[in-house]
């Protein structure tokens with residue numbers, strides 16, 4: 470009986486590992502499929518650009534001059550290129566080989582090949598990165614939401630930070646008022662529920678699947694605290710301003726969006742407001 474239980478547990482574990490591997494493969498293929506046009510479409514989206522500006526401001530404000538930075542899930546490399554321009558030495562990793570190629574090409578064209586190295590690596594594999602620690606580690610636009618075991622990943626991140634180094638995370642949140650209003654108005658309650666799933670949940674991208682896990686800031690901070698990472702600041706991104714995929718809606722109302730952006734920038738760190746939004750931006754330090 471005892472032997473049978475052990476056998477079942479092993480089988481269960483093997484099954485769980487296979488599921489995770491298959492989810493990671495789906496996510497990789499989905500991002501590979503959009504890599505070529507990703508930077509162009511992102512740069513042309515003012516809602517997304519406004520969010521990026523705010524994340525970059527936070528990274529820059531917390532990184533010492535010429536500090537070493539690590540970009541987790543760099544995509545086509547927009548952030549690491551900006552930071553290299555400002556004199557930082559960068560390392561960028563991404564799970565999608567096609568995104569890594571985009572970043573390498575961009576960095577080479579900009580003449581930063583000596584100050585930025587790019588690796589095809591998942592966040593979950595950070596222990597395979599050549600030895601070294603960073604003054605700043607950041608992740609923009611939800612790459613951390615695609616990691617199967619956040620706790621393992623955050624442990625690896627904490628190991629790579631110098632004492633008093635910062636971790637700047639832009640994470641997709643659970644409670645996005647615009648999304649709830651949009652899909653509830655269409656009576657699409659299954660779509661409204663997507664962000665409230667407890668586990669990895671399938672999100673369509675270009676006819677493929679990105680397996681995503683959503684977090685409230687409290688859930689995220691609790692995991693970080695286990696590894697000695699203490700919150701320095703927290704703000705919402707996309708709480709009054711609509712999320713980037715509502716770009717067409719926003720483009721018809723530019724003055725209104727500008728007012729909402731000003732309101733958001735004034736209030737995004739207030740209690741309650743900071744726990745809402747399409748993304749949240751948390752800055753933590755390794756004490």
Ligand SMILES: C[S@@+](CC[C@H](N)C(=O)[O-])C[C@H]1O[C@@H](n2cnc3c(N)ncnc32)[C@H](O)[C@@H]1O
Nearest residue numbers: 500542543544563564565591592609610612615
């Ligand atoms: C929404 S994009 C954001 C890209 C980039 N950070 C930016 O700001 O444009 C998410 C990125 O995370 C990458 N990604 C997804 N899962 C990952 C993982 N487990 N490890 C590392 N990167 C991952 C994707 O390949 C994709 O490039």
